[in-house]
Amino acid sequence: MAKDAPQRWDRRMQQRLARGEAAALGELYDRFAALVHSQAHRVLDDDEAADQVTREVFGYIWENPDAYDPKRGSMRSWVARLTNSQAVHRLRQSEAAALAEGGEGTPEELEQKVRRAAVAARADYIVTSMPAPLRAALELAYFQRRDYRQTAADLGVTEDEARRRLRLGLQLLSTAHTRALEGSSPPGYGRTL
Numbered sequence: 001m002a003k004d005a006p007q008r009w010d011r012r013m014q015q016r017l018a019r020g021e022a023a024a025l026g027e028l029y030d031r032f033a034a035l036v037h038s039q040a041h042r043v044l045d046d047d048e049a050a051d052q053v054t055r056e057v058f059g060y061i062w063e064n065p066d067a068y069d070p071k072r073g074s075m076r077s078w079v080a081r082l083t084n085s086q087a088v089h090r091l092r093q094s095e096a097a098a099l100a101e102g103g104e105g106t107p108e109e110l111e112q113k114v115r116r117a118a119v120a121a122r123a124d125y126i127v128t129s130m131p132a133p134l135r136a137a138l139e140l141a142y143f144q145r146r147d148y149r150q151t152a153a154d155l156g157v158t159e160d161e162a163r164r165r166l167r168l169g170l171q172l173l174s175t176a177h178t179r180a181l182e183g184s185s186p187p188g189y190g191r192t193l
Contacts, residue, residue: 017065077129
């Protein structure tokens with residue numbers, strides 16, 4: 001039953017946005033703006049560009065609430081996916097423009113930089129999209145340097161469960177290098193805005 005609550009919230013939020021409720025956009029912004037900005041900043045390493053991506057993402061959501069498909073995942077993961085896609089697209093554009101204006105580097109170096117940013121964005125998306133128990137275990141292990149025993153104690157689970165969560169979370173993260181961020185996805189699920 002508790003698992004259904006976020007799904008209900010996602011569906012209700014989408015319905016409110018589709019009806020044009022400005023308060024719904026404000027609520028969505030309050031909930032996800034920090035996530036959007038931090039992920040955009042990680043890719044772009046520029047506050048102004050991250051601000052612009054944040055505006056673009058929420059503008060897209062406001063104009064296209066039906067682009068969200070609850071069957072494909074949570075609204076949080078969809079917002080993260082939009083952000084990562086748009087940030088990588090903006091990075092590719094800005095780096096290509098700088099190269100065209102006689103900037104330093106080669107097209108291969110540009111593509112390598114974009115590829116690294118896409119992998120980082122994909123990793124952020126994976127962490128954002130994974131279930132909260134996996135994310136919590138990884139955050140304890142990575143940020144607080146806990147081993148599986150300490151993670152188990154902090155989360156109130158068995159050591160076997162902590163190992164399972166950490167293993168699964170790391171397996172999911174390992175796909176960041178193997179799967180492209182962009183592809184033949186429906187609008188809002190990998191294509192730029």
